[in-house]
Amino acid sequence: MPHQYPPLEDLLQSARVVVLPMRVKFRGILERETLLLRGPVGWGEFGAFPEYGDAEASRWLASAIEAGWHGFPEPLRTxxxxxxxxxxxxxxxxxxxxxxxxxxxxxxxxxxxxxxxxxxxxxxxxxxxxxxxxxxxxxxxxxxxxxxxxxxxxxxxxxxxxxxxxxxxxxxxxxxxxxxxxxxxxxxxxxxxxxxxxxxxxxxxxxxxxxxxxxxxxxxxxxxxxxxxxxxxxxxxxxxxxxxxxxxxxxxxxxxxxxxxxxxxxxxxxxxxxxxxxxxxxxxxxxxxxxxxLRDAVADEELLEQYAAPPERRDWWLARLRRAYAVLQDPA
Missing domain, CATH: 3.20.20.120 (Enolase-like C-terminal domain)
Incomplete structure (x- = not known):
């Protein structure tokens, strides 16, 4: 992905944190927390598992930015x-x-x-x-x-x-x-x-x-x-x-x-x-x-509201986004 990242403020303003229930326990969890970003070309997901450190999580953020701000390569199959x-x-x-x-x-x-x-x-x-x-x-x-x-x-x-x-x-x-x-x-x-x-x-x-x-x-x-x-x-x-x-x-x-x-x-x-x-x-x-x-996935506002994370978890994810973004800006 091109090393061109949108301003942090753009990411924070578009961020939506959700908690989704699961049908069965997977990876030891019964709920999946994740953060979604809406960019000019689509939605991206920043869902690094909570135990991952900031350096590892930064790659997940780079992927979300690619999806929302740069788009994907041309497909060879649908x-x-x-x-x-x-x-x-x-x-x-x-x-x-x-x-x-x-x-x-x-x-x-x-x-x-x-x-x-x-x-x-x-x-x-x-x-x-x-x-x-x-x-x-x-x-x-x-x-x-x-x-x-x-x-x-x-x-x-x-x-x-x-x-x-x-x-x-x-x-x-x-x-x-x-x-x-x-x-x-x-x-x-x-x-x-x-x-x-x-x-x-x-x-x-x-x-x-x-x-x-x-x-x-x-x-x-x-x-x-x-x-x-x-x-x-x-x-x-x-x-x-x-x-x-x-x-x-x-x-x-x-x-x-x-x-x-x-x-x-x-x-x-x-x-x-x-x-x-x-x-x-x-x-x-x-x-x-x-x-x-193959088709796009567009997040629904009502579902984002229905499964919105409580304020303390939203704050946790936004703080994590800031830290991961800092790693992307200065990988060293």
């Missing part, structure tokens, strides 16, 4: 295939969650949840396979395993036919070791890197280390669509576009990236609006027949 997402729920609830996504060709299943066991994970994955015999299944551990546990778990879960495993361990060296051990054991599970791309100071380190077979790219943590496109090109690896529990405004940016990539070999993780019990637009960007059609 229909984006997406996967369903199954949180770390009991296996008995899997059909209920899948039903919210309509037709499903690919499913991402959360595993390695603190307090749960491999048996819980295996039951959840098996329930997805039972419900969808022909769908592609990928699992996401969010770095929750160590190397031996990851190898054991993926060797077991591979029985259902896994498309890939996302971030089974937290660090790049560990990813490379898991990948090596699985190959040596003849376990046909590809390794995808997520946190090792978006949370590293050098997002290309995972590619140079040969630690993954594909990259999971999220627009906001990488600083915008154009920055993410550059990263994928430099890495020279297949990419899956995913979201960060965004409203439809944030999903619009993810769709813009998926639409602009020269190749899109995997269904994208952009169907997460279905995990929210409310949205900021009357026309949510949700999947229809396994895909989302």
């Amino acid at each position: 229909s984006i295939p997406v996967n369903a997402t199954v949180p770390a729920i009991e296996a008995s609830r899997v059909p209920e969650i899948l039903a919210r996504f309509g037709r499903v060709d690919a499913v991402k299943v959360k595993v390695a949840e603190p307090g749960q066991s491999l048996d819980d994970d295996a039951a959840r994955v098996a329930a997805v396979r039972a419900a969808l015999p022909h769908a592609a299944i990928r699992v996401d551990a969010n770095g929750g395993w160590d190397v031996p546990t990851a190898v054991t778990a993926l060797s077991r879960l591979a029985d259902v036919g896994l498309e890939y495993a996302e971030q089974p361990v937290p660090d790049i060296d560990g990813l490379a070791e898991v990948r090596r051990r699985l190959r040596a054991a003849g376990v046909p599970v590809l390794i995808a890197a997520d946190e090792s791309v978006r949370k590293e100071e050098d997002p290309l380190k995972v590619a140079r280390a040969g630690a993954a077979d594909l990259l999971v790219v999220k627009v906001a943590p990488l600083g915008g669509v154009r920055r993410a496109l550059e990263l994928v090109e430099q890495a020279g690896m297949p990419a899956v576009v995913s979201s960060a529990l965004d409203t439809s405004v944030g999903i619009r940016a993810g769709l813009a990236l998926a639409a602009a990539l020269p190749e899109l070999p995997y269904a994208c993780g952009l169907g997460t609006v279905s995990l929210l019990a409310a949205d900021v637009t009357n026309q949510p960007l949700v999947a229809d027949d396994g895909a989302i059609t």
Whole structure:
């Protein structure tokens, strides 16, 4: 994205902070707080999770500014295939969650949840396979395993036919070791890197280390669509576009990236609006027949008012916006 930022006052004046209820617990939360910005060319979302520091949050702000003030690259496609997402729920609830996504060709299943066991994970994955015999299944551990546990778990879960495993361990060296051990054991599970791309100071380190077979790219943590496109090109690896529990405004940016990539070999993780019990637009960007059609997301004033954050949370987010903006102006 061009390093041209609007005046801070423009951002503060357009900022709207909302708290949206969720259908199920995801990332340990039942409400999603986020800040929306309205620029001259559209809406942008600044939704870095509260525990993230200002430097990391500044990339999310850069992405929101790109969306609202610069717009997106020209699309190469207008229909984006997406996967369903199954949180770390009991296996008995899997059909209920899948039903919210309509037709499903690919499913991402959360595993390695603190307090749960491999048996819980295996039951959840098996329930997805039972419900969808022909769908592609990928699992996401969010770095929750160590190397031996990851190898054991993926060797077991591979029985259902896994498309890939996302971030089974937290660090790049560990990813490379898991990948090596699985190959040596003849376990046909590809390794995808997520946190090792978006949370590293050098997002290309995972590619140079040969630690993954594909990259999971999220627009906001990488600083915008154009920055993410550059990263994928430099890495020279297949990419899956995913979201960060965004409203439809944030999903619009993810769709813009998926639409602009020269190749899109995997269904994208952009169907997460279905995990929210409310949205900021009357026309949510949700999947229809396994895909989302590319279109703009316009926040609705009544919904912004209905789900407006209480004053103390709005103040917290505005203070955070100021700090993140200061980082953008002076990255050093």
